[in-house]
Amino acid sequence: DVKVTQSSRYLVKRTGEKVFLECVQDMDHENMFWYRQDPGLGLRLIYFSYDVKMKEKGDIPEGYSVSREKKERFSLILESASTNQTSMYLCASSFSGAGTGELFFGEGSRLTVL
Amino acid sequence: QKEVEQNSGPLSVPEGAIASLNCTYSDRGSQSFFWYRQYSGKSPELIMFIYSNGDKEDGRFTAQLNKASQYVSLLIRDSQPSDSATYLCAVNFMEYGNKLVFGAGTILRVKS
Numbered sequence: 001d002v003k004v005t006q007s008s009r010y011l012v013k014r015t016g017e018k019v020f021l022e023c024v025q026d027m028d029h030e031n032m033f034w035y036r037q038d039p040g041l042g043l044r045l046i047y048f049s050y051d052v053k054m055k056e057k058g059d060i061p062e063g064y065s066v067s068r069e070k071k072e073r074f075s076l077i078l079e080s081a082s083t084n085q086t087s088m089y090l091c092a093s094s095f096s097g098a099g100t101g102e103l104f105f106g107e108g109s110r111l112t113v114l
Numbered sequence: 115q116k117e118v119e120q121n122s123g124p125l126s127v128p129e130g131a132i133a134s135l136n137c138t139y140s141d142r143g144s145q146s147f148f149w150y151r152q153y154s155g156k157s158p159e160l161i162m163f164i165y166s167n168g169d170k171e172d173g174r175f176t177a178q179l180n181k182a183s184q185y186v187s188l189l190i191r192d193s194q195p196s197d198s199a200t201y202l203c204a205v206n207f208m209e210y211g212n213k214l215v216f217g218a219g220t221i222l223r224v225k226s
Contacts, residue, residue: 033213040122042202042218043158058213090157101146101206103214105157 003027006091006106013113019078021109023091030096032074033103034058034066036087043090049074050096081113117142118205120217129226133190135201137217140184143208147179147186150202152219158202162188193224
């Protein structure tokens, strides 16, 4: 069964803390994505990666960085958390080859920054 | 103008009725279109995709695509209370490669 696992379901952090959100997929997918989801704004792409050590900015990369050292793992880093980064963070992966282009999502990480 | 637009709803329909969810998109060489369903507190899951103009049916779900008018819709026949969820429209724009652009979603409520 397809699996995308996010390391933490719920986190509470303080302003200025460094935050790591980790995502692991077991489907050998080339593409991995980090989205944040806020009410009324839908899913907004933060960063994505086509391959190991490759990364590209999405629509809202400011305040975030990512790391992809292994194909199955994609990490989102908040260098200095701020209250406006309180949100639901969703990791997803997809296959690059011919197919539906379906995104498989993790369960999400709800981050609260106080 | 947003690249992918949906009416936020909520759209309320009685059980057994047809629910019609609509999505419009900007012209950026779009090539494929997806409908995701998201239950409250859960992550999105793909329910339909469509590439070509016309209708595509899968059980109670029908996706309709009209590229000339730049809209894609999802029809749910015989709506059930279990269909109550947020439905997200997503478009793969040619110029963005493998990246999907999502609409904000439409909340559907099916009342028994």
